[in-house]
Amino acid sequence: MNLDTAFWIALFFSTLRQTTPLLLTALGGMFSERSGVVNIALEGIILFGALTAAVVVERVEHLLGPGPHPWLPWLGVLSAMLVGGLVAWVHAVVSIKYRADQIISATAINLLALGAPSLVLTYFYGNATNSKEVANRLPLWGPEGFALSPLVYLAFLLVPVAWWVLFKTPLGLRLRAVGEHPEAADTLGINVYRMRYLGVVLSGILAGLAGAYLAIGFLNQFVRGMSAGMGFISLAAMIFGKWHPLGILFSTLLFGFASALAIQLQGTEILPAVLVQAFPYVVTVLVLAGFMGKSRPPAAVGKPYEK
Amino acid sequence: MLTDERRLGVLVALGGGVVLLLWYLAPWAVPHRLFGGEGVLLSPFGHHLPQGTLPPGYRDGWLLWAFYPSLAWLALTLVLAWTPKASRKLYPMGALGLGLFLLTYLLFQASVAQVMAGAERPILRRYSLGLGSYATLAFSLYLLLLARLFSPGGLAFLVRRRGVVVPLFSLLLASLLGGVIVAVMKRAPGEAQSLREAWMLKLDLITYTYQLLYSPLVNPSGFLQSLLLATPLIFTGLAVALGFRGGLFNIGAPGQLILGAIAAMLVGVYLPGPRWLVLPLAILAAALAGGLWGALPGWLKARFGAHEVINTIMLNYIAASLFLFLISANEYKFFGRTLYLPFKYPGYEARSYEIRPEARIPHWTELVAPGGELSFALPLALLLGLGGYFLTRKSLGHRVLMGLLAGTGGYLVGGLLPGPTVSFGPDLTSVRLNGAFLLALLALLFFHFYVFRTVGGYELRAMGLAPKAAEYGGVLSGRKVVLIMFLAGALAGLAATHYVLGGGVDEYRLKQSLPYSVGFDGIAVALMGQNTPLGVGLAAWLFGILLTGGLQVNLQLGISRELVAVLQALIVLFIAAGGFLPRYFTDPLRAAEVELREEAKKREEAKEAP
Numbered sequence: 050m051n052l053d054t055a056f057w058i059a060l061f062f063s064t065l066r067q068t069t070p071l072l073l074t075a076l077g078g079m080f081s082e083r084s085g086v087v088n089i090a091l092e093g094i095i096l097f098g099a100l101t102a103a104v105v106v107e108r109v110e111h112l113l114g115p116g117p118h119p120w121l122p123w124l125g126v127l128s129a130m131l132v133g134g135l136v137a138w139v140h141a142v143v144s145i146k147y148r149a150d151q152i153i154s155a156t157a158i159n160l161l162a163l164g165a166p167s168l169v170l171t172y173f174y175g176n177a178t179n180s181k182e183v184a185n186r187l188p189l190w191g192p193e194g195f196a197l198s199p200l201v202y203l204a205f206l207l208v209p210v211a212w213w214v215l216f217k218t219p220l221g222l223r224l225r226a227v228g229e230h231p232e233a234a235d236t237l238g239i240n241v242y243r244m245r246y247l248g249v250v251l252s253g254i255l256a257g258l259a260g261a262y263l264a265i266g267f268l269n270q271f272v273r274g275m276s277a278g279m280g281f282i283s284l285a286a287m288i289f290g291k292w293h294p295l296g297i298l299f300s301t302l303l304f305g306f307a308s309a310l311a312i313q314l315q316g317t318e319i320l321p322a323v324l325v326q327a328f329p330y331v332v333t334v335l336v337l338a339g340f341m342g343k344s345r346p347p348a349a350v351g352k353p354y355e356k
Numbered sequence: 357m358l359t360d361e362r363r364l365g366v367l368v369a370l371g372g373g374v375v376l377l378l379w380y381l382a383p384w385a386v387p388h389r390l391f392g393g394e395g396v397l398l399s400p401f402g403h404h405l406p407q408g409t410l411p412p413g414y415r416d417g418w419l420l421w422a423f424y425p426s427l428a429w430l431a432l433t434l435v436l437a438w439t440p441k442a443s444r445k446l447y448p449m450g451a452l453g454l455g456l457f458l459l460t461y462l463l464f465q466a467s468v469a470q471v472m473a474g475a476e477r478p479i480l481r482r483y484s485l486g487l488g489s490y491a492t493l494a495f496s497l498y499l500l501l502l503a504r505l506f507s508p509g510g511l512a513f514l515v516r517r518r519g520v521v522v523p524l525f526s527l528l529l530a531s532l533l534g535g536v537i538v539a540v541m542k543r544a545p546g547e548a549q550s551l552r553e554a555w556m557l558k559l560d561l562i563t564y565t566y567q568l569l570y571s572p573l574v575n576p577s578g579f580l581q582s583l584l585l586a587t588p589l590i591f592t593g594l595a596v597a598l599g600f601r602g603g604l605f606n607i608g609a610p611g612q613l614i615l616g617a618i619a620a621m622l623v624g625v626y627l628p629g630p631r632w633l634v635l636p637l638a639i640l641a642a643a644l645a646g647g648l649w650g651a652l653p654g655w656l657k658a659r660f661g662a663h664e665v666i667n668t669i670m671l672n673y674i675a676a677s678l679f680l681f682l683i684s685a686n687e688y689k690f691f692g693r694t695l696y697l698p699f700k701y702p703g704y705e706a707r708s709y710e711i712r713p714e715a716r717i718p719h720w721t722e723l724v725a726p727g728g729e730l731s732f733a734l735p736l737a738l739l740l741g742l743g744g745y746f747l748t749r750k751s752l753g754h755r756v757l758m759g760l761l762a763g764t765g766g767y768l769v770g771g772l773l774p775g776p777t778v779s780f781g782p783d784l785t786s787v788r789l790n791g792a793f794l795l796a797l798l799a800l801l802f803f804h805f806y807v808f809r810t811v812g813g814y815e816l817r818a819m820g821l822a823p824k825a826a827e828y829g830g831v832l833s834g835r836k837v838v839l840i841m842f843l844a845g846a847l848a849g850l851a852a853t854h855y856v857l858g859g860g861v862d863e864y865r866l867k868q869s870l871p872y873s874v875g876f877d878g879i880a881v882a883l884m885g886q887n888t889p890l891g892v893g894l895a896a897w898l899f900g901i902l903l904t905g906g907l908q909v910n911l912q913l914g915i916s917r918e919l920v921a922v923l924q925a926l927i928v929l930f931i932a933a934g935g936f937l938p939r940y941f942t943d944p945l946r947a948a949e950v951e952l953r954e955e956a957k958k959r960e961e962a963k964e965a966p
Contacts, residue, residue: 089666153928158925160880160924160928164918164924168916168919171915277673281666285666288666318689319689320689320691327673330673334670338659
């Protein structure tokens, strides 16, 4: 049992990589909940995003021939964001326009994400569990040995951006107002429905981005169930981070660290891998139990608004 | 704004247009179909043969006998719909349509029988009516519905039954969307010569998919298989429904099921003893373990305010890890030290030791016909039990007691009665339906009693409807949350008895292939069943049918059986949105408005009449 420097460096970079999809999704979830809509569909949206990115890149490769196409992974990323936004829009329509229970509506989308990928994969590849591997993954940026996916930089850059948008722009003010007191916001002439649609669709776009990162940044294919609860964990991280970008940064880093530790400990003789894999989930339960009392969610979250 | 009568005319005309289009585009009958779904498509305007030819000796002249009367019926209906007091005339027209469908069916069966009679081997295989004929049936039902809807009090009638209307309408919408998915995803067999034939092939493909999905309804082994698949869904559906009734969303059924399975395995494998002791103990252990795993997020919510949705999901993942830890290896390293576990059966596959015979839940053949002799014990017990409960005119306690006593008596008497000798074919005995199904029926009864007939159940429902009011009314909400989650978890844990003790998958063991995701399907079951025991039972059965049929769809058409999962998800989505029906279907206050309006109208009419 000898943990040397290489272990800690690997752990550090692994933490950054593990945190990225959580951070992207949690920031998205923050926009959605700040506008008053719970979005536990993020788990499913990650899967839809990952599926789209992998299939789009692989299919275009199939058309163009193998050769390196540096723009191709970005096409995958864009289409994943588009599909993520679209799926979130469905959740928005059902829960905002038809005033459905937001958790049930989102659960339906999660259930859809369990079944629909198999249909798509069977259609394109004849098997129900994974897509073909893609040759054009997202590139790595940075010095040799310390290179990271561009989406890692983007995720961490989004933290100050999200903070600025939420707390320093009129748009952010309206978004928060709609989540805190929709009647008052409506009286002031803010279009409650439009703000909520914006929040939900934005969360879908970011979760789709996280999915693209998993499929063509982290791996090079879509695998069934590859999100493995990340959408739910990032919602827990968002609650733990008190619906604030900075808090979310720290809480997702905690969860990212737990996952990274689980990965780094695999194959060592310290703990069995099957138990180590449960780390992030146990951390989530403990964190929700220990720190929930002090945070306050947006007042109107989860309630459909009726004019 | 149209008047009511005009609107009725427009609706009938629209429906009639669709039917005409379907009659023209879709096949009426498919007398011969090959394995991959290729068939000889028959319509009043000729044959369409994607592949092969019509078998020798088959005559299709009967089709015109069905077609021209149908055409006349449709024309008459379209005219009658625009006459005054049309809604009354639509009843006989609907009945006539049903008769026409029956006529088509009989004519088709007769023509098939004619060919079969002359041959030694069956020439025609997988023959069935096509979408064209079903259009007649659907339009007749539509006419009857319209007739009821446009007669006095019709809307209020429909709104009062929204617990049935919303799920059915959602099922219909999901099926339509599922049809579109099938049409897009799957190339129809055969080459189309024209646009009309291309349509015909696609419409036939969709029809055949749904015929396969619902085929367990008409085939005995499929029927048993659908009951088998419904068994765990009843338990998990009740587990979710109980949570909903109490205002909690229990997404933790998969994890609770896993813990139940582990506990059942531990008792079933390692506890020696006689059958009458071990079997009930194993079942209780499953309920207890699932209950405790469910109570944990309940306690976390009551004590710390942690939302149960995320916690139950996290506990699902933790349970899955624990499950793998127990049965995937016998030797683990902890900080360099080695830990030995006794649970995994030697060999490559991750599975436990076999359940001892004393702890196994009997197979359905042992219950229905022990020793090859039909037994009246169970049917008589059921009959007398229900009779005792419903015929006693006293307090609830007396009625339950009478029901139990009569049921036990029926069981004893029925067990003593001699029965005829029966033998089942291998396709029936191979279905692994087991006594856990009866346990599921008991769970339905328990749900009904607890939720609708006891003080505890009243408090539970009060908490679900208005938690604050319930608390002021004296319900200890924290304790109640833990209790609800415990009971829900226990129900989900009982689902494991079907898999582990009843050998519901293929062995009497705990295996890695334990399909714990049925816990999620429980959400769809609970919503479809509107959180009532009868509804949950029927919804579980429906999904059991679809899952069984999904296997056929996969086998014969090569469409992934995940189509059923997609249909389930769509149903949940549509029910959540109230079936996209007008607001008065989903909002009780507006429903009351509708009823009042209708009543006022009726009163006015009564005033004018004399």
